[in-house]
Amino acid sequence: MSKSTQVNQDITKEQSDECKLLHSAWNDLTKVWTLPVIHALGLKEPARFNELKRRIQGISATSLAERLNE
Secondary structure, eight states: OOHHHHHHHHHHHHHHHHHHHHHHHHHHHTSTTHHHHHHHHHHSSOOOHHHHHHHSTTOOHHHHHHHHHO
16 A cells, blocks of 8 residues: 555545544534523533523423433
């Protein structure tokens, strides 16, 4: 295998790994309630679970717990 072929394969593997990371991040960000949770976390000082639940109208405790665990 030539040196240039090896370099191209290495670059392709790095790009593939980056694409996988971006795809994973995109999937996490587009889940229901993820963006409102991120927004609520950035609004004020650190908050306990119930305070976050009050900040995000309509979210269930289960959904909030799932998003926080992710």
